[in-house]
Amino acid sequence: xxxxxxxxxxxxxxxxxxxxxxxxxxxxxxxxxxxxxxxxxxxxxxxxxxxxxxxxxxxxxxxxxxxxxxxxxxxxxxxxxxxxxxxxxxxxxxxxxxxxxxxxxxxxxxxxxxxxxxxxxxxxxxxxxxxxxxxxxxxxxxxxxxxxxxxxxxxx
Numbered sequence: 001x002x003x004x005x006x007x008x009x010x011x012x013x014x015x016x017x018x019x020x021x022x023x024x025x026x027x028x029x030x031x032x033x034x035x036x037x038x039x040x041x042x043x044x045x046x047x048x049x050x051x052x053x054x055x056x057x058x059x060x061x062x063x064x065x066x067x068x069x070x071x072x073x074x075x076x077x078x079x080x081x082x083x084x085x086x087x088x089x090x091x092x093x094x095x096x097x098x099x100x101x102x103x104x105x106x107x108x109x110x111x112x113x114x115x116x117x118x119x120x121x122x123x124x125x126x127x128x129x130x131x132x133x134x135x136x137x138x139x140x141x142x143x144x145x146x147x148x149x150x151x152x153x154x155x156x
Contacts, residue, residue, distance in 0.1 A: 007068065010140030015060040017135040018128040019052035059093040060132060068136075079137045079144050083130050090129015091122040 023044055067085055071077040098121060136142070 005139070005141035007140045007142075010136035010138075010142070011060070011065070013139050014132050014136035015056040016053065018131045019048055019056050021131055022052065022128065023048050055097055056128075056132065059090075059097070060136075063089045063093050064132070064136070077142060079134075079142055082137050082142060083133045086129040086133030087126040088129075090127070090132070091125035094121055094125025094128065 027041075027044060064086070067082065067089060068077065071081050071085070095118075
């Protein structure tokens with residue numbers, strides 16, 4: 001396990017990365033067809049503040065904290081392990097959050113029921129999981145373990 005900085009720095013700031021990246025991409029890639037563009041920015045800011053950021057912190061601590069704990073105990077805490085395992089956790093977390101939102105009456109008019117949509121949600125969740133995990137590792141100073149190549153063992 002190679003940790004160069006406090007894990008708390010990563011845990012505090014990393015969950016902010018995915019919602020901010022997501023909102024920037026949505027605002028850049030989704031065309032605004034409404035006559036009041038400033039209203040779209042207001043809605044995006046409200047969604048970011050009251051939905052995406054709290055959900056990101058919730059998922060990071062419910063799914064990410066146990067992952068970091070287990071990897072630390074197994075002495076496998078490295079950038080690659082955290083990132084690889086964050087992908088399926090992020091995918092399952094996004095699907096669970098969508099199911100909870102639907103159960104509490106969220107509008108699902110934009111969701112078609114089809115395998116391509118499920119795959120899209122899984123891919124988006126996996127990507128967001130990797131974004132948060134990468135930011136966490138960079139902020140916490142978690143690096144890749146040395147491979148041990150080039151080291152000579154001393155003869156005893």
